[in-house]
Amino acid sequence: MAELLQTTALSKTFGGLAAVSGVDLSVTEGEIHCLIGPNGAGKSTLFKLIIGTYPPTAGHIKFRGENVTEERPYQRVKRGMSIKMQTPSVFKELPVRQNLHIALQHHVTKAELAREEERLLTLLDLAADAAKPAGVLSHGQQQWLEIGMALALKPKLMLMDEPTAGMSPEETFRTGELIQQLNGLGMTILVVEHDMAFVRQIAQRVTVLHFGKVFARGSIKEILADERVAEIYLGKTHEHL
């Protein structure tokens, strides 16, 4: 399988602090790749570098073979990235259906709009709330709506920053199932996560960050068996992972 996303020697410093330092990361087409690490490991900073919110201090990012290091977020989105932020980022004053409409309108024809809206509303279990302002939905529903907006772009690569933050265990499990379902349809997914139960549910390959550097990488089985990861991750034995 071809490499979809590749970062080379990617670094970001804030003043004297190296939040991300020389990270080489590659995400292969068709996989679910999880980026994990303890608090302060640089996961969110790396995520923001990949989506273009932060400019890197050094290194470069390739997406589908093109250097996108200097591009703004909307340009990367147009190339096929789609992004789910950590806190629900939806248009709260607008109805749920209009949220999806805005996400869809530049990617599907007018004739397909209503059908796609319905498909997503059903997929996200939000059909009954379609006319409600997005701001009145529960936290978990807002997370799902944002996932739906990201899906509306029909991305090549879905980037998710802690997609289950604030969700109940049941919602978390359903989100894991949804991610696996999307992956089954051929979508590549990169997830930043610290909930190891969730990572175990979905991950195929894992990259572990520690102090802004790549500490370990491998299959989920390899990572779970790695004593060093267990120690740096929670400072505990690997049974806790």
Add this chain to the structure above:
Amino acid sequence: MLRLVNGAQTVGNGWPFWMSFLAVLAGALVYPMFADSYDVGNFAYFLIWVFMAMGLCLMWGYCGMLSFGQTFFFGIAGYSYGVLAIVLGGGTMTVLALVLAVVLAGLSALVLGYFMIWGRVGGVFFGIVTLSATLVLAFFLGQTAGPEWAIGEARLNGFNGMKGMDPLNIPWFDDETLYFEGASLYYLAIALIVVVYLGLRILLNSRFGNVIVAIREDPQRAELLGYDVRKYQLITFIVGSSLAGLSGVLYTSWGQFITPGSIGLPAAAMPIVWVAFSGRGDITATLVGSFLILYAFQTITVYSQQAALVLMGGMLLATVMIAPQGFVIGIARTIGRLFRGRGAGNATSSNTGS
């Protein structure tokens, strides 16, 4: 046609609204036949300002950019019209002066907007920078009293303002010239308002309108959906500011004068009050509310200008404290709910799409 002007971004999408619209328009068209010519001229004067209010509604209410610069572009276009009308020799060249003056206001918005939006000036700082530009222009024009401040025959005249430009006029039948004054200016303003109002409704209910509303709600999410937020903001700023320019041209043509006083701080605050009170979230509320406020303001000004200004301040306070979304839009939504309540039995679909 109705599909284009109706949609999620505008209040009033059903037949009761459009029947009311036609009734009001018909009333406005026959009004000069029954009214005193002084009153018609006054109404024309109120209508002139409505473009500026609609422009601010577009920028602030729909796109989330609070511009304090409406009178900056009003002044740019107003003075440009004055200068061009004189330099081009007046007469029917005033139409060209109108077009060029509005284009100049649009170009000024392009330059100022580019530096602000690309420079990531947002939120309250957007208001501060636009207000600063407005004050700079007002102070600059105030010190142009000397004879050296002239463009061709056109003297700027400092605080006294410039005068002597022809009003807008076009060739008419039998080698006559139609000057847009009194009733003819009133009809011109009505025609322009209908065109601008319907044009804005089409724009707001289009894909473009959906995007600017999304930007108002969450600019980062809008960008993460693949929209270049800066371009949408800049286009919105240019359109909204150009409408202020149109008000400036019509104002200068109406009175055949313009002074820095129509640009400075008290004048710059007025559009904010009109739009806030009316309801910045809807273009119809702004159109109706601004006209009513201007009417009320002038009626009170006849007795006491200070009282009128106090009323404006009071209205702004009341809006902030009691109805942050605006009074006119609140009333319009209540009426809408009443109509929907009555028609609920046979309504099969709501018009929330775009």
